[in-house]
Amino acid sequence: MSHGAEQPSPSALAALAQSLRGNFDVAETARRLYATDASAYQEMPLAVAFPADDNDLATLIRFAVEHGTSLIPRTAGTSLAGQVVGGGIVVDVSRTFTKILAINASEGWVRCQPGVIRNELNMALAPHGMLFGPETSTQNRAMIGGMLGNNSCGSNSIRYGSVRDHVLEITALLSDGSKVVFKALNAEEFEAKCQGPDTLETRLYQHICALLSDPAAREAITREFPKPDIPRRNTGYALDLLMDATCFDPASEKSFHFGKLIAGSEGTLCFVTEVKLRCNPCRRRFKSGK
Ligand SMILES: Cc1cc2nc3c(=O)[nH]c(=O)nc-3n(C[C@H](O)[C@H](O)[C@H](O)COP(=O)(O)OP(=O)(O)OC[C@H]3O[C@@H](n4cnc5c(N)ncnc54)[C@H](O)[C@@H]3O)c2cc1C
Numbered sequence: 206m207s208h209g210a211e212q213p214s215p216s217a218l219a220a221l222a223q224s225l226r227g228n229f230d231v232a233e234t235a236r237r238l239y240a241t242d243a244s245a246y247q248e249m250p251l252a253v254a255f256p257a258d259d260n261d262l263a264t265l266i267r268f269a270v271e272h273g274t275s276l277i278p279r280t281a282g283t284s285l286a287g288q289v290v291g292g293g294i295v296v297d298v299s300r301t302f303t304k305i306l307a308i309n310a311s312e313g314w315v316r317c318q319p320g321v322i323r324n325e326l327n328m329a330l331a332p333h334g335m336l337f338g339p340e341t342s343t344q345n346r347a348m349i350g351g352m353l354g355n356n357s358c359g360s361n362s363i364r365y366g367s368v369r370d371h372v373l374e375i376t377a378l379l380s381d382g383s384k385v386v387f388k389a390l391n392a393e394e395f396e397a398k399c400q401g402p403d404t405l406e407t408r409l410y411q412h413i414c415a416l417l418s419d420p421a422a423r424e425a426i427t428r429e430f431p432k433p434d435i436p437r438r439n440t441g442y443a444l445d446l447l448m449d450a451t452c453f454d455p456a457s458e459k460s461f462h463f464g465k466l467i468a469g470s471e472g473t474l475c476f477v478t479e480v481k482l483r484c485n486p487c488r489r490r491f492k493s494g495k
Pocket residue numbers: 242243277278279280281282283284285288289298319340341342343346347348349350351352353354355356357358359360470471472473475476477478
């Protein structure tokens with residue numbers, strides 16, 4: 206979530222630290238520790254925040270907008286291409302947003318916060334006869350927020366697909382600090398979103414409706430995007446996966462879901478606070494977190 210290049214003053218950062226319930230660190234040691242991920246890239250962030258709750262996140266977002274800096278959401282920091290490296294404020298949710306909020310075995314889903322480790326999620330799901338299929342080589346430390354951000358998958362992707370294929374709902378904060386829930390919408394529900402009150406959420410739906418209703422834009426997306434039969438590609442925003450929804454093509458049976466765009470967007474569109482994920486049936490007991 207980036208809003209410009211100017212840097213806030215030390216006094217503004219100190220006031221921000223005072224206004225948060227969670228920790229906020231501007232010390233060089235912390236900034237050096239968070240200057241890289243699992244990639245070769247390095248850049249000193251302005252500060253590192255450890256938000257305690259959604260209110261802290263909203264405060265951080267408003268600060269970033271007001272002071273023209275950026276927020277870099279971070280979970281385990283195992284990204285390989287500098288996804289959590291930058292000159293703004295790194296926001297580490299791996300310590301506090303760690304709850305599994307609900308498991309529903311009869312409907313086959315789990316709702317959790319972004320800081321839940323993938324293998325620990327599966328240890329909790331196993332007694333319910335379920336697993337979350339997408340895995341990475343880093344599955345014993347990679348977290349759901351980061352897996353969603355990178356649209357992760359691994360050696361079982363032929364069977365289980367990537368994280369995008371499992372997203373049922375995403376709860377997130379937008380760049381004005383407002384909280385929204387993104388979920389699958391049929392044509393009537395999508396239209397109702399576009400006709401909603403004058404909020405940022407409504408404007409997002411109106412904007413995507415105008416863009417993906419434009420024949421020239423649709424033609425350019427079809428022409429320029431990777432082939433649809435390539436199951437995992439994170440080169441840019443997956444706009445092509447939104448435009449085949451029933452709200453744009455009455456012959457389609459697919460619903461519209463902003464979650465398809467958020468998956469793989471590398472923390473650039475919104476700050477995710479909860480995810481509801483479709484689970485797979487699991488016949489054998491999950492053995493190890495290692
Ligand atoms: C040895 C090694 C092997 C790997 N193997 C694989 C593999 O097999 N498959 C694979 O897909 N990847 C692989 N990776 C890359 C990486 O481990 C995965 O992409 C992993 O899922 C990232 O999870 P993380 O918790 O470390 O995310 P992070 O690196 O912390 O974040 C990843 C992205 O998600 C965003 N993000 C995090 N939390 C939020 C939030 N709350 N709201 C919005 N955005 C958020 C971040 O800003 C960032 O853009 C590998 C990495 C290493 C080092």
